Amino acid sequence: MTILNIDSVSKSFDGFRAINDLNLAIDKGELRAIIGPNGAGKTTMMDLITGRIRPDRGTLFFDTTHDLTRLDEAGTARLGIGRKFQKPTVIESLTVAENIDLALAGPRDVWSALRGPHGKSAVKERARLLDLVRLPDPDLLAGALSHGQKQWLEIAMLLAQKPRLLLVDEPAAGMTDAETMRTAELLRSLAGEHSIVVVEHDMDFVRALDCRVTVLHQGHVLAEGPLDHVSRNPEVIDVYLGR
């Protein structure tokens, strides 16, 4: 069973083909790494999946029935697609706990928000998540966290949304080696319960994920398979892995 189906999708910006006849299917519970040189269309692909932009051609389906091309960012988020940005984006003038509260699954409309935050179960869930990402002080302002800690907070926020599909853009950027390995370990442990797509440049990190890899080049899938398999592909070596 697939959670995400991208079928013959193309998208151009001012004549530049950012995505060119892209086909990609992610299974339920799968962990998938997407690699590719700069400008391969990784971020555009994320934008298409989350409804930020619409494709010129092709279809995107979530859980086989939901047409993602008809939804906006909030719509895809409510459907269960969580996205982590390359640059950690947390709400810096709110505390760690308040950041999590914003992300916790629950109603998102104005009137519910006015009535107040979520109930007691939310407090428990918040504590569990902060424990998971090892952020001890919930009352600290998010702006005071280190770069790595902000990445972790954003991951915790992502999990708080209880997404079925997680899109993670370069999570290891700006992390220490130890943090990078811990992140890989966390993502591996989350697979199964969630489906996860990770875009990453760091090959050690991709190796640590130990999963199926898709190589993207000029908005098109160049190769797909286990890392050892794709890294022997001459085309992949030519465009990406190193000459």
Place this chain on the structure above:
Amino acid sequence: MRLIDRNMTVFLGGLFILTVAIPLMQGNILPGYAIQLAGKYLCYALLAVALDLVWGYAGILSLGHGAFFALGAYVMGMHLMREIGARGVYANPELPDFMVFLNWDSLPWYWLASGSFAATLALILLVPGCLAFVFGWFAFRARVSGVYLSIITQAMTYALMLAFFRNEMGFGGNNGLTDFKDLLGVSLSSPEMRLVLFIASALALAGGLLLARAITASHLGRVLVAIRDAESRTRFLGYRVEHYKLFVWTVSAMMAGVAGALYVPQVGIVNPGEFAPANSIEVVIWVALGGRGTLAGAALGAIVVALARTLLTGWLPDAWLYALGALFILVTLYLPKGIVGALGDLRPARKQSKEVPA
């Protein structure tokens, strides 16, 4: 977050003391027009709170909030015109003087409800609220934000000013609405009515502050701050940003309308000059001076500037604009977070120094 925080306690306490003290001191310590003047300041303060709600918390820098204030003012002004009745220069029991002058023979449809005080109260909220809703609906859905939004809010108030200058609009054109006599049968120049309007202004300001605080201290307030600081992130969390902006924008416009409606009977006139872009820009300065995102600070900023203006025009009639300009420059340079922000910065420093063992 507590509903009444420290700033709010101090401000509301001060407001209460002044509301009691000013009427007592009028005529002996303070001049006879002190109540009217103070009532005017409180209306400005409410307008500043309305702007701070959208600018300080949702990051919407409106350069057109004067328009909502002016619309509330016109709604009230229309009712006051109808109350004049046959006591006008032309002694027409039905039509205000300017309509007689223009040879109109009946009231335009949009003046019909103005005869009723209850309808006027409703329209004070509805007219600015509806304009804000329609404007916000299009602007926020189209994801117009930042400086572009500021520019179209400025264009909105400018367009309204030009429209209200036209005699054919039926709002008194250039001269606006004036020569008001009484409200609910009581003369506007009577000391009792002045006192009531002053107290009503103080209550409206306190109510506006508490409402704004209730909104910003709720979970919705967190969402607004998230939108202000990371709009895109907030969308990906599943929040429809445009709905939140529209809600707070409309509430803010209604608050500004109430301020305008209380202002008119205390100054005795409303004309298209109220829509002037410069007025709206000045509101931004009040909020910045008092402290953006502090609510009570915004109200304080409005009162400080209004008081400074009154005093400076008396002391330095030729140079007061320069003095006011210098005040703004000094505050921007030395108090970037405004008066309340600067006071807040002082507090932890004092606490730390206490913790140092003697």
